[in-house]
Amino acid sequence: MKLKIFFISIFLLFSINSVSLANYVKNDNTINILFTHDMHDHIEGYNIQKDENLINIGGYERLNNKIQEYLKKDKDSLVLDAGDYSMGTLFQTIYQAENPSLRLMGKMGYHATTIGNHEFDYRTKGLTESLYAAKNSNDKLPEILVSNIDFKNYENVNKKDVNDLKKSFDNYGVKEYKVFNKKGYKIGIFGLMGYESISNSPMAGVNFEDPIDSAKRIVKKLKEKEKVDLIICLSHSGTWDDKSKSEDELMAKEVKDIDLIISGHTHTTLNKPIIIGKTIIASSGSYSENLGIIELKNDSTKWNVENYSIYPLTNNVDEEVLKPKINYFKEKVQKEYLDNFNLKFNQILANSKYNFTPINILENEHREDALPNLITDSYIEAVKNIEGENYEKITAAIVPNGTIRSTINKGEISVSDIFNISSLGIGPDEIPGYPLISVYLTGKELKTAAEVDASIQPMMSVAQLYFSGANYTFNPNRLIFNKVTDFYILDENGERTEVNDNELYRVVTGLYTAQMLSIVKDESFGLMSIVPKDSSGNEIKNFEKHIIYDGEKELKEWYALAKYIESFEKENGISQIPEKYSKLENRKVVNNDNSISAILSKPNNIAKTLYSIIIIVLILLVLIVRIFLKKLKNSKIKKA
Template sequence: MHRKRKIIFGSLIIIFNLLISTFLNFTSFAEKDISINNINSTLKQEKLCIIFSHDIHSNLNGLAKAKTVINQVKEIYPHPLILDGGDFSMGTLYQTVFQESASELKMLGALDYDITTIGNHEFDYTGIGFANMLNAAKNSSKILPSIVISNIDWEKSLSNASASKEASKIKKAMDNYGVKDYQIIKKNGLKIAVFGILGKEAISYSPTSNLIFEDPIKCSNRIVKEIKNNENVDMIVCLSHSGTNENPKESEDEILAKKVPDIDVIISAHTHTKLEQPIIIGNTVIASCGKCSHNLGVMEFTLNKGKVNLDNYELICLNGNISSDKTILGELEKIKKQVQKSYLEQFDYKFDQVLAYNPYEFTPYVSFAERQQEYPLGNIIADSYIYAVKKAEGENYKKIDVSIVPSGVIRASLNKGNITVSDVFNVSSLGIGKDGVIGYPLISCYLTGKDLKNTAEIDASIPSFMPESQLFMNGLAYTFNPNRLILNKVVKAALEPENGIYKEIEDDKLYRVVTGLYTTQMLTFLDEKSKGLISVIPRDKNGKPIENYEDHIIYTKNGELKEWVALASYLESFPKENGIPVIPEYYSKTHGRKIICEEDSIIALIKKPNKIFLALVVITTLLLCFMAISITAISRKIRSKS
């Protein structure tokens, strides 16, 4: 009987989770060497070779090897179509000259890319930053790739009272560059139409663009119809910054292929997916080669009497076995000097300067989405925030109780071996501050004890469907049970121990918190996503909700205290061996900041229920009663008719 009750209760918990998840509305492959030996050496007029990449994220070092591969392919196919799916910027120190130098676009031009599109990260420095980049590229007189993007709704963007001025500047820069809805290009006697779209999720990640976008599928149907009616093309290619997903309902490019079947090829970007084999839906080929210049995709097609056949698909690993093109290496050195002069000098750092030695294999940041738990990499970043604020405030330092780092702002790992300035920047490469300087700054704010507990609950519940919201914290320790109802998973929370003793969190007390500028904005966003069920409100020292987070930025003698600079300075503080700081053994393991308790007994699942749990019990009970009453009424009506 006890086992039966346990099964029934477990089923109810699953139902509760499904209900609240609906209410909230809320691939890792082993790399391998791939040669180009399989490329067909028989060149015919109806043959087309497409070389593609996406999500380069300013990893320009890999482009030196990519150039070597492109040259080798050209020995077989002299006129390949070379395409990129967007997010070519934001991810390394090279991005710091994005606005004034447009290095990413110029490097794509140097590799003979024909066309690229716009990803959400192209707007990280706001729409004006993107416009500045386009103008800088155009004024450089360098060979540049064409840009296509079709689902910007210019009518709505230009008439938007709050953002029309900025939208107008973006439109002017795009017109100056020559950005089009779609481009017709001829290769090997074939006529190919290429258009670009920004996907729904990518649009939601582009609030700083100040642009309004048309639904990507609606737009694609319109563009494809226009191409078929007005252009006599052999192939239609979509550069889709939308991506794929293991969940078919969230796999935007698979949905696109079904809804717009006349697209022959989709270069699928945004989700960083690496498809060892393409996804084929109807007659549409969906291709992805992964992120950060790790691979280059090569496809061969035969076009015959209106039919497009995929003959070969390969991902070529851009590893150490491929030599780097010397011309591209020379261009990269020039960009490095620009970065040093215009960006790094203000922080007293050098591009390849060694900051510390790491004796340990940290879990790669891409693995954080696989399991919600404590990680040493998250701990060292959270600890660095407190260290850097202490150093910046000196004698005026006021105790920080908690530091918070969301996994969404962690963009790279600290690998085993020497850690350079470039490596550290890659870890925290996102954003821009109030000062207009690259990198999110740290801010100081206050949270109530209740807010701190809610922060732990957000970390325990939300990452299951929004991995980037996983939090790493110094100062807050808690235990959660993943088997419990969503938003009711935390069973214990306290301040981290001082002298081995955990301190109780007082609900109404204010606690000083340090975190990044983006994180405070994200906490507000999560409040909206939870429909008000759970909230975290950053406040000033008097307990008043903060209206402008930029007013609470922490400063050093060099200006805003950037997230990456905090980590760099912390690494430099470690004890030295042979003249180089070494990451201590403390960071070879975790320290009980986040404890997982996977009990599934009925008592464990319902003890210490919060208001959300109780409210859902009431709602579910009412729903079940309503269903029972409805079924009874229908049954009586049927019997009466009989």
């Protein structure tokens, strides 16, 4: 009885802003849309921290139960997704061979989805193979709609890879748009990737048409050629608090004939839709935590929101309809991937007596955190164990916020949990997971990396960097690119040492991170530069040649973390996360002093240059004003 009351309480807690399912009834002048986005292969339910409690949430069984419950009430409803259905759990490791999420979406009754940036995580080849795998399964599949991949432009891309992807699109039946007929209405649906989504797809290997231009082109076709009554965009673009950067809001202003935008990419949960002109923007959150439901009513001039709800998927699973298929995919993951690491899917690696920071907080707060400390420490420890007597000292390990995809909750920690934390990417071995690499940076470049964290993070949260082996202080009130006020190397005993600007220091980080650090110069307009080097000080041109190997295998980021937490002292046969990771270690210190002296002291060369420019401009302004006043005075004298 207590358990029943607990689940009822949790359901009510998550349903405060929801409308009862009973409010949604079939009506000839209404169209009902069920929607998701950014599910990232979260096929099974998982635990989240809520008010000191762990609650199991999400998963495709819960999602399917809710979808089927609704479809029984209105079989003419549309079920739609706005991309990034893949990449985020161990199920992604069979993306190329099985494409599990897309196939399960078909079984759940999804009508359409689009492509997100993470569908390109395994490069062009990965997406190509995943589409063939899905089609060859003969399972029921959703339509894939994407309008702004440019298959005609081969500039800066591999023509063969692009043509192979085009063939897989044709084989699957990928379209720019699709017209559905529901309740006598013609509904045009199209999909696209937005600007940031495109920029976050460095391995896509294709070119893209401008999203706004693409939307205008498709909307015109849907209006003039297809004569549709309702236009829906599955947009992997997103919304932001900063309206000047909020892509789907900007698209709504530019392309006024879109009636509804299902907005993915930014993992946003909109408990109320955004309405701009006649365009409605809806988002339901990420990781299969919620199902969005919107009921649109036609008043002959436009579509209005009749009902809108975000349903949290926390309910008990009544029917495990998908279980056989999910178990099949889990067996494939075990055989095709985990057996290579001698690990099991749900194997317990360690126990934590405390919760680490939830991922949504980690993304939004600019500070040191225990989870990245644990991750970066694991990189160094893994290399030490591999190199043994030949170990060459690592000065620092670096991980960016953008590659940390999950957290650690109090209690037992499984292989699956650890993989989810560092799930991104693939190595040249074509085995999922970014490998670690070894590079060398000068002391000056280490300071620059800290400055990237301090100055770029406020504009791009994924660029927040965390260090092992370093201690630095920054003041967010200072001039951009001049926020770091001190930087030291930390030895194993926590002792601080000044860095030598010209000395080379060994750094371990992920393959993707090293590649991103190398483009700092371009992104900072040439004001800052980080050039990863080999041990002789030569610029690295091919990062894949500097991958760290464990025997013949690439040392994957997630595997380094898994072996590290498994190595801790044990209680009752289970490793325990040390108490040191329950608190911070002052690796990154934020000094919020806004006094004049704190803001202007210790200017670096960038600041000195900018200050000089400002002073020169001020002097010129003073001279111009003086000349103007002098002429004005002479003019008055002449008139007199």
